[in-house]
Amino acid sequence: xxxxxxxxxxxxxxxxxxxxxxxxxxxxxxxxxxxxxxxxxxxxxxxxxxxxxxxxxxxxxxxxxxxxxxxxxxxxxxxxxxxxxxxxxxxxxxxxxxxxxxxxxxxxxxxxxxxxxxxxxxxxxxxxxxxxxxxxxxxxxxxxxxxxxxxxxxxxxxxxxxxxxxxxxxxxxxxxxxxxxxxxxxxxxxxxxxxxxxxxxxxxxxxxxxxxxxxxxxxxxxxxxxxxxxxxxxxxxxxxxxxxxxxxxxxxxxxxxxxxxxxxxxxxxxxxxxxxxxxxxxxxx
Amino acid sequence: xxxxxxxxxxxxxxxxxxxxxxxxxxxxxxxxxxxxxxxxxxxxxxxxxxxxxxxxxxxxxxxxxxxxxxxxxxxxxxxxxxxxxxxxxxxxxxxxxxxxxxxxxxxxxxxxxxxxxxxxxxxxxxxxxxxxxxxxxxxxxxxxxxxxxxxxxxxxxxxxxxxxxxxxxxxxxxxxxxxxxxxxxxxxxxxxxxxxxxxxxxxxxxxxxxxxxxxxxxxxxxxxxxx
Numbered sequence: 001x002x003x004x005x006x007x008x009x010x011x012x013x014x015x016x017x018x019x020x021x022x023x024x025x026x027x028x029x030x031x032x033x034x035x036x037x038x039x040x041x042x043x044x045x046x047x048x049x050x051x052x053x054x055x056x057x058x059x060x061x062x063x064x065x066x067x068x069x070x071x072x073x074x075x076x077x078x079x080x081x082x083x084x085x086x087x088x089x090x091x092x093x094x095x096x097x098x099x100x101x102x103x104x105x106x107x108x109x110x111x112x113x114x115x116x117x118x119x120x121x122x123x124x125x126x127x128x129x130x131x132x133x134x135x136x137x138x139x140x141x142x143x144x145x146x147x148x149x150x151x152x153x154x155x156x157x158x159x160x161x162x163x164x165x166x167x168x169x170x171x172x173x174x175x176x177x178x179x180x181x182x183x184x185x186x187x188x189x190x191x192x193x194x195x196x197x198x199x200x201x202x203x204x205x206x207x208x209x210x211x212x213x214x215x216x217x218x219x220x221x222x223x224x225x226x227x228x229x230x231x232x233x234x235x236x237x238x239x240x241x242x243x244x245x246x247x248x249x250x251x252x253x254x255x256x257x258x259x260x261x262x263x264x265x266x267x268x269x270x271x272x273x274x275x276x277x278x279x280x281x282x283x284x285x
Numbered sequence: 286x287x288x289x290x291x292x293x294x295x296x297x298x299x300x301x302x303x304x305x306x307x308x309x310x311x312x313x314x315x316x317x318x319x320x321x322x323x324x325x326x327x328x329x330x331x332x333x334x335x336x337x338x339x340x341x342x343x344x345x346x347x348x349x350x351x352x353x354x355x356x357x358x359x360x361x362x363x364x365x366x367x368x369x370x371x372x373x374x375x376x377x378x379x380x381x382x383x384x385x386x387x388x389x390x391x392x393x394x395x396x397x398x399x400x401x402x403x404x405x406x407x408x409x410x411x412x413x414x415x416x417x418x419x420x421x422x423x424x425x426x427x428x429x430x431x432x433x434x435x436x437x438x439x440x441x442x443x444x445x446x447x448x449x450x451x452x453x454x455x456x457x458x459x460x461x462x463x464x465x466x467x468x469x470x471x472x473x474x475x476x477x478x479x480x481x482x483x484x485x486x487x488x489x490x491x492x493x494x495x496x497x498x499x500x501x502x503x504x505x506x507x508x509x510x511x512x
Contacts, residue, residue, distance in 0.1 A: 064420055066416060066419065066420055089422075090422035090423070090424060091422065092422070093419075093420060093421060093422030094421070094422045096420070098417065098420040098421075100413060100416075100417065102411075102413055104411070104413040104414045104416065104417035105414075106414060106432065106435055106436055107436065107511060107512040108435050108436055108438060108439075108509070108510070108511045108512065109435060109511075117418070117421065117431060118421040118422075120431065121418070121421050121422060121423045121427050121431060122421075122422065149511040149512075151511060151512055169421075175420075
């Protein structure tokens with residue numbers, strides 16, 4: 001897989017060294033992340049899967065320090081975020097994009113102004129902002145919606161705007177927190193296509209959290225399986241093949257999803273009426 | 286000339302007084318609303334940002350102190366506040382009567398009233414949107430400017446509307462201690478001199494003012510709301 005072999009010399013996009021974060025959930029139980037390490041090479045699409053409360057989102061939010069770990073170090077693109085000052089961290093965050101389950105767009109800003117927001121915050125020049133807004137809205141296929149307010153968009157379109165917004169400052173890394181969990185299956189496929197395209201076209205490393213097996217299987221090169229605040233398994237699933245005998249394969253059988261033996265070979269395009277835009281398998285080839 | 290004067294005659298006769306009183310009321314309103322929006326608005330923002338779970342939530346002590354102070358000032362019935370701080374008013378305004386003097390207690394009450402109003406309005410901005418801005422590397426000032434003031438703007442306009450209506454009525458209370466303004470006129474002519482027609486005129490004037498403020502505020506709030 002080119003994503004991992006071409007990066008021998010480059011530092012990993014994301015490196016978590018023994019990070020932990022514990023807190024009490026509303027029921028008073030201690031949840032979060034036990035000391036965990038994770039390395040995501042540049043250009044990889046890495047999935048984190050697990051049940052609710054496994055610590056997936058916490059681990060993701062530790063990467064840009066929305067959740068500050070109790071211990072351990074976070075290194076993104078060679079920069080140790082956990083050692084930065086508040087101002088240094090803000091600077092580093094300019095190059096870490098993030099998308100959310102509920103999109104988190106500003107409803108009183110037009111689509112174009114939403115996409116421009118991270119660049120305005122980073123203090124970019126108006127000319128460069130205008131250029132990047134155009135490029136990114138073109139990329140997600142919403143150029144004609146530039147002057148519309150998000151209230152008039154569908155869920156899938158809102159998430160596309162959020163992706164354009166995250167990509168606008170040309171981030172090294174894109175963090176995706178359950179990005180398709182609020183969307184219907186067809187829109188989900190469509191969006192996975194956009195994310196795969198973003199990875200291929202701009203080389204952005206993607207770390208994605210999802211509880212949906214299909215999302216992980218279709219999009220990710222590698223996956224970390226989380227349980228009880230720990231990564232219990234790490235698998236290479238490029239091409240959508242889930243190794244037999246793995247815990248993840250067991251889950252797939254237990255929960256009635258597509259069994260690993262029946263999963264399509266890497267070159268088989270999706271057969272479920274996905275739009276032609278959908279180009280995941282090509283991204284993996 | 287007939288002995289009983291019509292409402293119209295009274296209006297005509299008192300017109301200069303009414304205009305002067307209206308001017309004084311507008312002056313008091315301008316001063317106390319400006320103070321409330323600038324100082325109270327800033328205080329409300331800080332209380333919101335330092336509340337638990339928000340971006341400056343680590344400044345817990347400030348949050349508790351500011352919340353306490355807002356509650357204490359808001360506990361005073363306005364007329365008591367007016368009298369209680371009159372020594373302070375004399376220091377600031379040089380006198381304790383007239384519209385400028387009345388603007389001092391009005392401003393103080395308005396600042397804390399508006400601070401609470403703003404803090405509550407900002408709670409309507411979803412935490413996720415603020416978090417998205419934090420993930421972009423926004424500083425607290427940028428969050429205020431690019432997120433809070435944008436997403437809460439229609440609520441903020443309505444907060445100013447409520448503030449204006451409340452303090453139009455508070456400014457009438459200031460008339461009791463010689464504050465001037467429309468309320469003062471109502472008390473001097475309508476109450477002390479039993480001139481019911483003057484009372485009526487001032488009430489109509491206040492109703493028209495309140496209706497206009499409310500109408501304008503709601504129209505503007507709707508206009509800026511794109512949600």
